[in-house]
Amino acid sequence: MMSEIKILKGCCHCGNIQYEFKTELKISEFSIRRCDCSYCIKSGTRYISDPHGELSVTIENESQTSIYQFETKTAQFKVCRVCGSIPFATSQINGNLFGIVNVNTLEKAEHFSRHANVMSYDEETLDERLSRREKNWIGKVNYG
Numbered sequence: 001m002m003s004e005i006k007i008l009k010g011c012c013h014c015g016n017i018q019y020e021f022k023t024e025l026k027i028s029e030f031s032i033r034r035c036d037c038s039y040c041i042k043s044g045t046r047y048i049s050d051p052h053g054e055l056s057v058t059i060e061n062e063s064q065t066s067i068y069q070f071e072t073k074t075a076q077f078k079v080c081r082v083c084g085s086i087p088f089a090t091s092q093i094n095g096n097l098f099g100i101v102n103v104n105t106l107e108k109a110e111h112f113s114r115h116a117n118v119m120s121y122d123e124e125t126l127d128e129r130l131s132r133r134e135k136n137w138i139g140k141v142n143y144g
Helices: 038-043 126-136
Strands: 006-011 017-023 033-035 054-059 065-068 076-080 088-093 096-102 117-119 140-143
Touching (some): 006 096
Antiparallel strands (some): 006 017
16 A cells, blocks of 8 residues: 655745655654754754655745855755744755755644654764765755
């Protein structure tokens, strides 16, 4: 029996950055993650992904967005310069773009109100980090 594809819609607060996340996972099957780094703690971001899912992004005004990166520069956190929201992050690995979405920016974020698993990635090597993302992040990302 085939699973039903769900489309989870989200956007930044002002709507400049919009996305659709297609997945076969049920809401209860997602592992909600929050990194223990100071950036994620201060921004309050919580992320989900599905390696078999698809993330489609539409940006109304690209000049009103920016990218925030950490020390390794391996992930790009998309920031709306108008409202300050961080709807998703991407990582380019072996020529493919992978992504995660911030559940706080989903239209039905209340369905993800349960506690996030706090993750620490400080001890990962660069190769381990990229391998984890390649395995766990959304496997198909499109900019429309």
